[in-house]
Amino acid sequence: MADTASSYVQIDGVGKVYPSPRGDVVALQDINLDIASGEFVSIVGPSGCGKSTLLKCLAGLEPISSGSAVVAGKHLAGPPDSLGMVFQRDVLLDWRTILDNVLLQAEFLRLRRSDLKGRAAQLLQRFGLGGYEERYPWELSGGMRQRASICRALLCDPELLLMDEPFGALDAMTRDDLNLELTRIWQGSAKTVLFITHSITEAVYLSDRVVMMSRGPGRIVDVIDIDLPRPRPLAIRESAEFGAYTQRIRHHFAELGILKE
Amino acid sequence: MNGLKRLLYGESRTRDVLLVLISVVILWEAAVAIFKPPVIFLPPPSAIWTEFASTPGIFIRHMGYTLGTTALAFFLSVVLGVILAVGIVQSKFLERTVYTLLVALNSVPKVALAPLFVIWLGVGMEPKIAVAIMLAIFPIVIDTVLGLRSVDPDMINLARAGRASRLQMLLKIQFPNALPSLFAGMKVAVSFALVGAIVGEFVAGGNGLGFLVLVAQGQFDTTRVFVSLVLLGLMGTVLFYAVDFAERLMLPWHVSQRGGGSPVEAGG
Numbered sequence: 294m295a296d297t298a299s300s301y302v303q304i305d306g307v308g309k310v311y312p313s314p315r316g317d318v319v320a321l322q323d324i325n326l327d328i329a330s331g332e333f334v335s336i337v338g339p340s341g342c343g344k345s346t347l348l349k350c351l352a353g354l355e356p357i358s359s360g361s362a363v364v365a366g367k368h369l370a371g372p373p374d375s376l377g378m379v380f381q382r383d384v385l386l387d388w389r390t391i392l393d394n395v396l397l398q399a400e401f402l403r404l405r406r407s408d409l410k411g412r413a414a415q416l417l418q419r420f421g422l423g424g425y426e427e428r429y430p431w432e433l434s435g436g437m438r439q440r441a442s443i444c445r446a447l448l449c450d451p452e453l454l455l456m457d458e459p460f461g462a463l464d465a466m467t468r469d470d471l472n473l474e475l476t477r478i479w480q481g482s483a484k485t486v487l488f489i490t491h492s493i494t495e496a497v498y499l500s501d502r503v504v505m506m507s508r509g510p511g512r513i514v515d516v517i518d519i520d521l522p523r524p525r526p527l528a529i530r531e532s533a534e535f536g537a538y539t540q541r542i543r544h545h546f547a548e549l550g551i552l553k554e
Numbered sequence: 555m556n557g558l559k560r561l562l563y564g565e566s567r568t569r570d571v572l573l574v575l576i577s578v579v580i581l582w583e584a585a586v587a588i589f590k591p592p593v594i595f596l597p598p599p600s601a602i603w604t605e606f607a608s609t610p611g612i613f614i615r616h617m618g619y620t621l622g623t624t625a626l627a628f629f630l631s632v633v634l635g636v637i638l639a640v641g642i643v644q645s646k647f648l649e650r651t652v653y654t655l656l657v658a659l660n661s662v663p664k665v666a667l668a669p670l671f672v673i674w675l676g677v678g679m680e681p682k683i684a685v686a687i688m689l690a691i692f693p694i695v696i697d698t699v700l701g702l703r704s705v706d707p708d709m710i711n712l713a714r715a716g717r718a719s720r721l722q723m724l725l726k727i728q729f730p731n732a733l734p735s736l737f738a739g740m741k742v743a744v745s746f747a748l749v750g751a752i753v754g755e756f757v758a759g760g761n762g763l764g765f766l767v768l769v770a771q772g773q774f775d776t777t778r779v780f781v782s783l784v785l786l787g788l789m790g791t792v793l794f795y796a797v798d799f800a801e802r803l804m805l806p807w808h809v810s811q812r813g814g815g816s817p818v819e820a821g822g
Contacts, residue, residue, distance in 0.1 A: 352715045371717075378715045384708045388730045388807045400726065401718040429807050455715075
């Protein structure tokens with residue numbers, strides 16, 4: 294477990310309850326998780342385990358019902374200062390070119406576009422979208438669109454990156470490609486990443502730690518340190534150590550009755 | 555020759571429309587020649603053209619008046635309608651009051667209110683504009699409210715997480731998102747504005763194609779009625795396609811505008 298003093302994110306006994314006329318729905322119960330600065334943490338779990346809710350709470354989009362959440366030394370009250378978000382769908386704005394989509398965050402923060410244009414173009418170049426700056430989102434493939442949405446999240450060089458199943462809608466090869474690109478970007482940056490996925494393989498491949506969540510109510514059932522060397526080639530997924538991690542997680546889910554073999 | 559060939563064999567919407575129109579005119583002319591109904595009942599197209607050609611200035615002047623009324627009323631409807639829609643979406647109070655009131659008002663046959671506007675505003679252009687706005691503003695408000703509300707929730711989340719202000723959210727996310735709906739409303743509204751203008755002219759005043767129809771009908775001058783009707787039809791069509799054209803210019807990104815085979819290009 295990471296040392297609390299250097300933790301970028303500290304989640305202490307966080308609960309989230311949605312009141313409803315047919316009784317309250319407990320989406321999150323007693324979540325405790327510390328994420329060190331610069332750490333890459335993934336959350337895996339079945340649908341309805343509250344992993345997206347946890348992410349929304351950390352993004353300041355949903356108030357927490359109980360417990361405390363501290364990001365960058367500040368108690369959560371609204372979105373944290375240095376945040377980038379990526380969703381499962383790219384949510385690019387159809388009426389803006391790719392470059393203008395990437396620059397959206399700069400406009401929200403009232404930064405000068407001209408100051409960030411170079412950086413935006415550089416990011417696009419790095420994600421293989423050089424030459425597509427003036428294209429519209431509908432002219433691009435799903436993978437390219439998601440790349441653009443990652444560029445958008447990275448524009449202002451955020452300290453915290455929250456990613457909600459960003460590659461869930463992509464085909465396997467594009468997904469591999471983006472896994473590689475994401476780790477490359479992250480390794481040179483000291484960013485703290487919280488990454489949600491359905492894929493155990495993806496979670497193990499990307500992460501320093503994998504958080505396993507279960508549903509009814511949403512809670513953390515295990516946290517597993519992934520002690521694999523970096524940089525990790527894609528082929529590491531065929532290694533015995535890698536297999537041991539995925540097996541352990543799969544086995545644990547099976548014990549909980551979530552995965553049936 | 556090439557142009558004729560393209561007109562006859564090309565993939566052209568304009569060609570199809572022209573073909574149907576010309577056929578109708580020929581059939582009409584032939585039917586009148588064969589069955590010889592009294593002119594007061596149904597004049598032939600040739601007589602309608604002759605009537606127009608004898609005093610084109612009068613028709614064009616009245617058409618200009620109706621066009622001016624319609625265009626001004628349409629413009630005001632768009633401005634007021636969008637302002638109202640933004641207010642309704644931003645404020646629960648306005649939604650409960652103004653929106654409810656608008657819906658209630660829409661179920662009143664507004665044509666029946668036209669005489670009231672004459673009492674309030676006189677016989678000039680004002681009551682006509684008022685009736686036209688009454689008719690045209692409703693589709694604008696309804697469609698714009700719908701467009702402003704139907705934003706992808708993740709898009710809202712993205713903007714909130716990026717600490718967008720309420721104004722930025724409105725201007726950069728909600729409003730562009732509502733533009734296709736606004737244009738859908740505008741296409742309905744432009745025809746409604748024309749209807750409103752004509753109704754206004756029916757009720758009072760001495761100008762416009764509506765007035766011309768009323769006077770000609772009083773004199774049993776059916777040919778003159780038909781000239782006015784043809785001009786009205788032309789005006790309505792041109793106004794509709796003007797909005798359609800503006801939409802193409804402003805929304806090249808929208809699903810309905812993508813791809814090669816848009817009617818305007820094909821019609822060329």
